[in-house]
Amino acid sequence: MKKLFIMLTICAAFLFTYGIAHSAITVQSVKGEAAVKAGNQWNQLQPGQTLAEGSKISTGVNSTAVLKIDNATITIKPMTMMKIFKNNTAKRESAVGLKFGRLNAKVQKIGKLKTDFKISTPVATSSVRGTEQDASNGAMKGPEFIAIENELEIETATGQESSISGDQSFQQSPDEAKPDPLLSDMQDSAFQPLYDPNNIDEQPVQDFANSDLIGGGDTGVFNTIDNLITEPQEQETDTTVNINVIWP
Amino acid sequence: MVTKKFIIFTVTAVMLFFSGNLFSQEMNSVEFINGIADKEEVTVGEAVKFFMMITENRSGSFDENVRQLIKAGVLDNGFDESQNSTLDRGLLAEMIAEKLNLKGSLLYLILPFERYAVKACIAENIMVDRVGEWDLISGGELIEIMTGVSVILETGRQK
Numbered sequence: 001m002k003k004l005f006i007m008l009t010i011c012a013a014f015l016f017t018y019g020i021a022h023s024a025i026t027v028q029s030v031k032g033e034a035a036v037k038a039g040n041q042w043n044q045l046q047p048g049q050t051l052a053e054g055s056k057i058s059t060g061v062n063s064t065a066v067l068k069i070d071n072a073t074i075t076i077k078p079m080t081m082m083k084i085f086k087n088n089t090a091k092r093e094s095a096v097g098l099k100f101g102r103l104n105a106k107v108q109k110i111g112k113l114k115t116d117f118k119i120s121t122p123v124a125t126s127s128v129r130g131t132e133q134d135a136s137n138g139a140m141k142g143p144e145f146i147a148i149e150n151e152l153e154i155e156t157a158t159g160q161e162s163s164i165s166g167d168q169s170f171q172q173s174p175d176e177a178k179p180d181p182l183l184s185d186m187q188d189s190a191f192q193p194l195y196d197p198n199n200i201d202e203q204p205v206q207d208f209a210n211s212d213l214i215g216g217g218d219t220g221v222f223n224t225i226d227n228l229i230t231e232p233q234e235q236e237t238d239t240t241v242n243i244n245v246i247w248p
Numbered sequence: 249m250v251t252k253k254f255i256i257f258t259v260t261a262v263m264l265f266f267s268g269n270l271f272s273q274e275m276n277s278v279e280f281i282n283g284i285a286d287k288e289e290v291t292v293g294e295a296v297k298f299f300m301m302i303t304e305n306r307s308g309s310f311d312e313n314v315r316q317l318i319k320a321g322v323l324d325n326g327f328d329e330s331q332n333s334t335l336d337r338g339l340l341a342e343m344i345a346e347k348l349n350l351k352g353s354l355l356y357l358i359l360p361f362e363r364y365a366v367k368a369c370i371a372e373n374i375m376v377d378r379v380g381e382w383d384l385i386s387g388g389e390l391i392e393i394m395t396g397v398s399v400i401l402e403t404g405r406q407k
Contacts, residue, residue, distance in 0.1 A: 033276075033278050034278075042279055059278065060281065078398060079391055081285065100391055138388065140376045140392050141376060
């Protein structure tokens, strides 16, 4: 009986701690069509509904949804597709991925507690600490982050870091931000069969897959890793060109 | 007794059928947007449907949509594109320029051709300045363009 009581107490303590560490992500309000993906189906979000890490959320035309993630309030604007990658309340770390569309994130600062809220796109990630930002991402213009309040730290896929503040914005064209060509060796070796697994340096791909940028290697959101492996990047090379001009 | 049960059963079945239909209608634009998001090329039919969703908040069959857009002056009277043909940037730009009455390009006001409609859309920051009127449009690009259009329609703001 005593043993059972101890086991139950341990289980309860574990569940309580887990519950605190991964507190509920709740839907505050919904206007129009806003849905969460379950399997291959989109189900309408309802106010008060709780969502789990890994949820994919999308809004339709003229529709918005407001989510509460830890101490952050996320407003999902119309025609947006995003995913909640991480929500660890104990470490005060949250991360969402923005495939396309627009978000507004207000992260409340709690005393001197260190909080970290990241919005990731395939080519750049913004990190917010107690501030408000607008984030957008699209196929043509790429990601754009606007620091509405306080400071915002941006890191691109190529490792460049910058910070913006006071209504400044950061924009990067999707063409400019392709990660370093990881398969350059393959292109040089004409006699090797294409996509020979022995000829690919897998570590950078693995590092990229595990990075915060794509939240631990989700395959469905950005397909970045697939693109890196299946489509060798074009490389700019310096070539000497001799031009002989013969004056008539 | 049997008739009463039958009526109740039928009414319930009809209600469930319609509630299912209503639900699927509600999810129309989410499913549609996510369905085209990863496409490398979108069709005229998809663009016309999306355009109607954004500008009229409803969408019918391709023929109905085209009739509506011709009536509104967004499409030419002689519009004869099939719904499965690939969409080029010029046609979409012309639809947008007509609907929003864009004044960003002086040339488009003088010469209302697709080429200058694209320039008018670039001037309004709806499209980016590295494209021509013959370029095809991907699903991701169409979503971004339509987002720009909806923001202008919503706020009345033009750059």
